[in-house]
Amino acid sequence: MTTTTSARPDHRQNRNTETTRLLLVSALLVLILAILPTVLYLTGHTFWLDIFTRLVILAIAAVGLNLILGLGGMVSFGHAAYIGLGAYAVGIPAYHSTYGGMDAIATYNGFFHLALALTVSALFALVTGIISLRTRGVNFIMITMAFAQMMYYAIVSLETYGGDDGLTIDVRSEFPIISLDDPLTLYAVSFISLIIIVFLVHRISNSRFGLTLQGARSNEERMLAIGVNCYKYQLAAFVMSGVICGYAGFLLGNFTTFISPEMMDWTRSGEIMIMVILGGATFLWGPVIGAIVFIILEYVLSEVTVYWHLPFGLLLIFSVLFLRNGLASVLQRSHSQAGKGQ
Amino acid sequence: MEFSLLLIQLLNGLQLGILLFLLSAGLTLTFGIMDFVNLAHGALYMLGAFFCASLTLYTGSFILAILLALPLTALAGYLLEKLVVQHLYDRNHLDHVLATFGLILCIDTIVHIIWGPQGIAIPLPAWLSGQVELFDGVVLPSYRLLIIGVGLLAAAGLYVLVNHTRLGMLIRAGASNRKMVGALGVDITALFSGVFALGAALAGLAGMLIAPITEASIGMGSDIIITTFVVIIIGGIGSMKGAFLAALLVGLIDTFGRSFLDDFFKLxxxxxxxxxxxxxxxxxxxxxxxxxxxxxxxxxxxxxxxx
Known part of the structure; x- marks a missing residue:
């Protein structure tokens, strides 16, 4: 009796300090991402702005993946496909505006590119989701991977758009007022998008929809027993997640101005997944932390040695073996509940 | 003429199917018994090809090289299992995927360091690089026939091993209830290591057989592993019979699609x-x-x- 009454406030206080700590980390993260690249760029370190832009764009994709992976327990291994689709939604209309042909979609208009990117990724997610979500566990991992690979081969065989060699985007998406040709503007757009998307994902995970997804993750049969058909909720989340990654692809296409099927390769999907898991799938900002660590590590290691994949792979293996819930778990001491897959 | 083309494509499809079966057999065994998802299975296929390439150049005999490379690949698989994989059996599939993804990065880079970035071609002995005339006008490269023969032999051997030996019985028992098998006094750890090494050797064999046609190159494993996954998903994960039939189906459909689809579409x-x-x-x-x-x-x- 006494133990329960004394334990409860203590527990609550633990949670409170933990929430404060997480809030502090989040605020710090936002502040760093807002100030550091800008300062570096203005002091002449333009290269670092490139690194940070790529990092923020991939963080958007990782947050998108985490919506189904962390929240819904759906381990999709094919999310690079959406990035590729989003990027080609910029590249193909731009290509036709420059070289003619396909008048219906030939435009530099950014709103058209954006709408195309989001629609195509939503459709691809819907069609593949309808089939993939009928499977569970390891079949789901593999079927999402196979669908992404299917898209990869489809793009490779499109000789018009460069096939294997890829496609150069000569003109970036055009918007009124702002110009994506300015690196700082592009970074600002990506950064603000990241903040908005993290906020949206936060709202989604605490909504009834998000709770249903979490319920489906922990016990789908029980959800069915209380009268919830998880399938349509999972499908909706799958589509949302695909759309977010398609948006990241739209930004990435505008950032790199060179797109190729290689960006949809299954190893790319693996990298986004690594970002999510490395950072911690249970923590809202986990994927962002994961993307930061991943990109910075990739850059630093590749500066040191051309064989940087070796230490990188070893780090990955060690982090799986010894760091069970990602880097964010270091911040969440008392939290034992993990965002495990199925 | 039309008929001979059809026959050649049929044999090409069979050859691809056989190779896919050698790969998926190991994958489906590891998954069926240990519930372990191994993305790095393609890396073992690549290792087999590189071992075989080096040994062929060293010993001068392709056949001898295969015989030596097989236990080497099995050993590589065994070490992999002992060092990394063994510690992951009680984790979820996501952890398997991430750790074996890390393994791919490591193995690819190590191969890059040892053998360099270029692929290595394997010269075939004269008696294998010729052609065989089956009946009038139908000429087939003898090496492709050898691949089909060796693959079918391996499949038959695997069938006998799994269905008619004591080891096979333990494998099947492990697949249906591994805790019970352990409780009955079977050394489950050793069984797992052995099965993993067997799967590695089979994947390596596939790599060795294909290397003289393509060449041993970095990335050959990553390309084929997805197709292998498609095979075991279609066949039903954990089923040897499913893997065999699905491998042949995928091999034939892929080959026929590539050679006849444009003619069909033209109609x-x-x-x-x-x-x-x-x-x-x-x-x-x-x-x-x-x-x-x-x-x-x-x-x-x-x-x-x-x-």
Missing amino acids: LMSTEAAETAAPAVSAMLIYILMAIILAFRPQGLFPPLSR
Whole structure:
């Protein structure tokens, strides 16, 4: 009796300090991402702005993946496909505006590119989701991977758009007022998008929809027993997640101005997944932390040695073996509940 | 003429199917018994090819090289299992995927360091690089026939091993209830290591057989592993019979799609449209097949009954 009454406030206080700590980390993260690249760029370190832009764009994709992976327990291994689709939604209309042909979609208009990117990724997610979500566990991992690979081969065989060699985007998406040709503007757009998307994902995970997804993750049969058909909720989340990654692809296409099927390769999907898991799938900002660590590590290691994949792979293996819930778990001491897959 | 082309493509399809079976057998065994998802299985296929390439150049005999490379690949698999994989059995599939992804990065880089970035071609002995005339006008490269022969032999050996030996009985028992097998006094750890090494050797054999046709190159494993996954998903994960039939199905459909789809499309649409659409569709054909099969049977064609 006494133990329960004394334990409860203590527990609550633990949670409170933990929430404060997480809030502090989040605020710090936002502040760093807002100030550091800008300062570096203005002091002449333009290269670092490139690194940070790529990092923020991939963080958007990782947050998108985490919506189904962390929240819904759906381990999709094919999310690079959406990035590729989003990027080609910029590249193909731009290509036709420059070289003619396909008048219906030939435009530099950014709103058209954006709408195309989001629609195509939503459709691809819907069609593949309808089939993939009928499977569970390891079949789901593999079927999402196979669908992404299917898209990869489809793009490779499109000789018009460069096939294997890829496609150069000569003109970036055009918007009124702002110009994506300015690196700082592009970074600002990506950064603000990241903040908005993290906020949206936060709202989604605490909504009834998000709770249903979490319920489906922990016990789908029980959800069915209380009268919830998880399938349509999972499908909706799958589509949302695909759309977010398609948006990241739209930004990435505008950032790199060179797109190729290689960006949809299954190893790319693996990298986004690594970002999510490395950072911690249970923590809202986990994927962002994961993307930061991943990109910075990739850059630093590749500066040191051309064989940087070796230490990188070893780090990955060690982090799986010894760091069970990602880097964010270091911040969440008392939290034992993990965002495990199925 | 038309008939001989058909026959040649049939044998090409069979050859691809046999190679896919050698790869998927190991994958499906590891998954069926240990519930372990191994993305690095393709890396063992690549290792087999590189071992064989080096040994062929060193010993001067392709056959001898295969005989030496087989235990070497098995040893590599065994070490991999002992060092990393063994510690992951009680984790979830996501951890398996991430750790074996890390393994791919490591193995690819190590191969890059040892053998360099270029691929290595394997010269075939004269008696294998010729052609065989089956009957009038139908000429086939003898090496492709050898691949089919060796692959079928390996499949038969595997069938006997799994269904008619004590070890096979333990493997099947482990697949249906590994805790019970452990409780009955079987050294489950050793069984797991052995099965993993066996799967590695089979994947390595596939790599050794294909290397003289393509060449041993970095990335050859990453390319084929996805197709292998498609095979074991279609066949039903954990089922040896499913893996065999699905491998042949995928091999044949992929080969026939690539060689005959444009002719077929020309019946339906203009020549120009057919020539644009056919390569794209034929590259996607096996995935479309997988999607259709899974839409009706989410557990694959021959799911193992005990799981």
